[in-house]
Amino acid sequence: MKNSVFSQKIYSFLLNTYRWYLQTPERSLDQAYDAALKIKEIENKHFNGNKIDIDSAMYSNSVMDYFESDLKKLLKTAKMRLTEFRASRWFLDEENQKAAQKAGIEHPSPSLVLEKLNFIDQVISKYTIISDQITSKALVVKSPNIPVDPVISDDNLLRVNAPTLPPKIPIQSSDNRPKPKLKADTMGVLPRSILSTITRLQVELDPNSEQEVIQNFRQAQRRTIISIRFILLLVIVPLLTHQIAKAFVVGPLVEKFRDTEEMQIFLNSEMEEEALVELQRFEEKLKFENFIRNAPPLLPNQIEIEMKKRAGEIAEEFRHESSNAIKNVFADIFSVGAFIWLLLVSKSSIAVIKDFFDRIVYGLSDSAKAFIIILFTDIFVGFHSPHGWEVLLEGVSRHWGLPANRDFIFLFIATFPVILDTIFKYWIFRYLNRISPSAVATYRNMNE
Known part of the structure; x- marks a missing residue:
């Protein structure tokens, strides 16, 4: 008797779980639609049906921070539920839909689903920033604490990872200090950014550009x-x-x-x-x-x-x-x-492998570059590195049948890591500082 009751409970639990799985697309779509309705309600009630503008002067900063936090939460919920809706529809095939009909689960009509998706897209599209439009500008943010070599080429500048721009960018007043004139500004009549933009447009308008890509x-x-x-x-x-x-x-x-x-x-x-x-x-x-x-x-x-x-x-x-x-x-x-x-x-x-490593190393983000540099320096020239060098030298000596000379090991540990540390610092100062100054700044901040 007890076994039958227990088996019935397991069967009901599995049945409810399967019903919940079959209802995933409708549930996700309804949650995304509710989030879009809440955003639309805030627009109609507080912004006269317009977009929730963070720079609006209608309310104080505290009120706008409140609206901004709600907007971020609702946008995140809508996007996540839309992603869940697409994934669940991809996994549910015709057999699952037939099983849902047998289980008494009614699916909404396609016209209602399309209406909800259209409404969600209309609301969310006003707050979506296409990343391609930002990256196409190829902005390079120069911080006063980051040294920039005046002879940096455009190709190297594009390798610097520009941070994502916030919604509000304060306009700073320019001071009266004279700005140093770069050598790149004296190379031609027009700035290089304009010439590179024209060249990019020519490439994009070329009918053979797809084949070249x-x-x-x-x-x-x-x-x-x-x-x-x-x-x-x-x-x-x-x-x-x-x-x-x-x-x-x-x-x-x-x-x-x-x-x-x-x-x-x-x-x-x-x-x-x-x-x-x-x-x-x-x-x-x-x-x-x-x-x-x-x-x-x-x-x-x-x-x-x-x-x-x-x-x-x-x-x-x-x-x-x-x-x-x-x-x-x-x-x-x-x-x-x-x-x-x-x-x-x-x-x-x-030559090919050198270009391969250049693309991998310089394609990393600033934090990843700083992490790798700190990892390698701490392993080979850090505080605990002498123990590793000692084990390595003793293993090599045993591999060749040589006696482990302690004087030679201590002399090697006292000189070779110091030379490696000097090479690392010279490479950071001479090359990485020119190619990716923001990575050097990140490395210094992480190291401190």
């Missing part, structure tokens, strides 16, 4: 494919060269010239100390396990036999590690040679 897109797509493929080759080719050379070329030669009986087991003193520590740990473990089992004490001969057996295993492990380190040295030489050869035979791909 398609051709430029295909070229950009081809450059992207070439760049990604070349990056994968730069990673895969050295790794494959290392493994193949180590397995089929370097490995057999090292095993041939190194006599297994007379070969040196340890390449450096650190390996020998590590083996000694491991042997001592095995002896202590052996005695500890004997004490735990409450067994009779081990005789010296038994301990010696176990120690000799373990010492042989440790020697074999370190002999293999020493041979592997020698193989790594020669295999890495082959890898570096393959990497250099790939760079020499792919000069055109290098």
